[in-house]
Amino acid sequence: MKNKTFIKNGVTCKKLGGYIFVQVRMVWVAQHRLIVEEKIGRTLRSEESVHHLNSIKTDNHIENLMLFPTQAEHKSFENKIQQFGKTTNIQRQIRNRWKINTQQSQQVVDTFPPSYNSLGGL
Protein backbone atom coordinates (compact mmCIF):
# COMPACT_ATOMS: atom_id res chain seq x y z
CA MET A 1 0.00 0.00 0.00
CA LYS A 2 2.76 2.44 0.96
CA ASN A 3 4.20 4.34 -2.06
CA LYS A 4 2.27 2.11 -4.43
CA THR A 5 1.12 4.04 -7.48
CA PHE A 6 -2.21 3.58 -9.22
CA ILE A 7 -3.85 5.00 -12.33
CA LYS A 8 -6.97 7.17 -11.92
CA ASN A 9 -8.53 8.88 -14.95
CA GLY A 10 -5.31 8.20 -16.84
CA VAL A 11 -3.18 9.96 -14.20
CA THR A 12 -0.54 8.16 -12.14
CA CYS A 13 -1.39 8.68 -8.46
CA LYS A 14 -0.21 7.52 -5.08
CA LYS A 15 -1.67 7.83 -1.59
CA LEU A 16 0.25 9.54 1.19
CA GLY A 17 -1.19 10.41 4.59
CA GLY A 18 -4.65 9.65 3.26
CA TYR A 19 -4.30 12.15 0.38
CA ILE A 20 -3.91 11.54 -3.35
CA PHE A 21 -0.65 12.78 -4.85
CA VAL A 22 -0.06 13.20 -8.58
CA GLN A 23 3.24 13.55 -10.36
CA VAL A 24 3.84 16.91 -12.07
CA ARG A 25 7.12 17.33 -13.92
CA MET A 26 8.64 14.48 -11.86
CA VAL A 27 7.48 16.07 -8.57
CA TRP A 28 4.72 14.60 -6.41
CA VAL A 29 2.06 17.23 -5.70
CA ALA A 30 -1.04 16.87 -3.52
CA GLN A 31 -3.91 16.59 -6.00
CA HIS A 32 -6.33 18.65 -3.87
CA ARG A 33 -3.87 21.57 -3.93
CA LEU A 34 -3.41 21.26 -7.69
CA ILE A 35 -7.18 21.33 -8.25
CA VAL A 36 -7.55 24.46 -6.09
CA GLU A 37 -4.70 26.08 -8.02
CA GLU A 38 -6.57 25.43 -11.26
CA LYS A 39 -9.74 26.88 -9.73
CA ILE A 40 -8.16 30.16 -8.55
CA GLY A 41 -5.66 30.47 -11.39
CA ARG A 42 -2.47 30.75 -9.38
CA THR A 43 -0.10 28.53 -7.41
CA LEU A 44 -0.73 28.10 -3.69
CA ARG A 45 1.69 29.50 -1.15
CA SER A 46 3.12 26.82 1.12
CA GLU A 47 1.32 28.23 4.18
CA GLU A 48 -2.07 28.03 2.43
CA SER A 49 -4.11 24.99 3.43
CA VAL A 50 -6.94 23.09 1.72
CA HIS A 51 -9.88 21.59 3.62
CA HIS A 52 -12.05 18.66 2.46
CA LEU A 53 -15.63 19.68 3.30
CA ASN A 54 -16.97 16.11 3.61
CA SER A 55 -13.84 14.96 5.52
CA ILE A 56 -13.02 12.46 2.75
CA LYS A 57 -9.42 13.31 1.91
CA THR A 58 -9.51 11.44 -1.40
CA ASP A 59 -12.63 13.28 -2.63
CA ASN A 60 -10.88 15.97 -4.64
CA HIS A 61 -13.88 17.36 -6.49
CA ILE A 62 -13.66 21.15 -6.38
CA GLU A 63 -17.10 21.26 -4.66
CA ASN A 64 -15.51 19.41 -1.75
CA LEU A 65 -12.47 21.68 -1.37
CA MET A 66 -12.01 24.90 0.59
CA LEU A 67 -8.88 27.04 0.75
CA PHE A 68 -7.52 28.73 3.88
CA PRO A 69 -4.73 31.34 4.02
CA THR A 70 -3.01 29.41 6.82
CA GLN A 71 -3.09 26.03 8.52
CA ALA A 72 -4.15 27.83 11.73
CA GLU A 73 -7.29 29.29 10.09
CA HIS A 74 -8.05 25.90 8.60
CA LYS A 75 -7.78 24.26 12.04
CA SER A 76 -9.91 26.90 13.78
CA PHE A 77 -12.59 26.44 11.10
CA GLU A 78 -12.60 22.68 11.77
CA ASN A 79 -12.73 23.29 15.53
CA LYS A 80 -15.70 25.64 15.10
CA ILE A 81 -17.61 22.99 13.12
CA GLN A 82 -16.75 20.36 15.71
CA GLN A 83 -17.97 22.60 18.54
CA PHE A 84 -21.00 24.31 17.03
CA GLY A 85 -21.83 22.34 13.87
CA LYS A 86 -22.37 23.96 10.47
CA THR A 87 -23.88 27.24 11.67
CA THR A 88 -25.34 29.85 9.32
CA ASN A 89 -22.00 31.67 9.49
CA ILE A 90 -20.05 28.56 8.55
CA GLN A 91 -22.47 27.79 5.71
CA ARG A 92 -22.07 31.31 4.37
CA GLN A 93 -18.29 31.03 4.62
CA ILE A 94 -18.44 27.78 2.63
CA ARG A 95 -20.78 29.27 0.02
CA ASN A 96 -18.55 32.32 -0.48
CA ARG A 97 -15.24 30.49 -0.24
CA TRP A 98 -14.07 31.09 -3.82
CA LYS A 99 -15.24 34.72 -3.88
CA ILE A 100 -13.22 35.45 -0.74
CA ASN A 101 -10.12 33.58 -1.83
CA THR A 102 -10.09 35.23 -5.24
CA GLN A 103 -10.33 38.65 -3.61
CA GLN A 104 -7.56 37.79 -1.19
CA SER A 105 -5.28 36.53 -3.92
CA GLN A 106 -5.76 39.75 -5.87
CA GLN A 107 -5.08 41.80 -2.74
CA VAL A 108 -1.90 39.84 -2.12
CA VAL A 109 -0.71 40.41 -5.66
CA ASP A 110 -1.52 44.12 -5.43
CA THR A 111 0.23 44.63 -2.12
CA PHE A 112 3.29 42.46 -2.43
CA PRO A 113 4.86 41.53 -0.03
CA PRO A 114 1.76 39.59 1.06
CA SER A 115 0.74 41.50 4.15
CA TYR A 116 -3.02 41.59 3.59
CA ASN A 117 -3.87 39.00 6.23
CA SER A 118 -1.48 40.35 8.84
CA LEU A 119 -3.12 43.77 8.47
CA GLY A 120 -6.40 42.24 9.64
CA GLY A 121 -8.25 42.63 6.37
CA LEU A 122 -9.94 45.78 5.08
Ligand SMILES: [Zn+2]
Ligand atom coordinates in the same frame (compact mmCIF):
# COMPACT_ATOMS: atom_id res chain seq x y z
ZN1 LIG B 1 -9.73 20.35 7.00
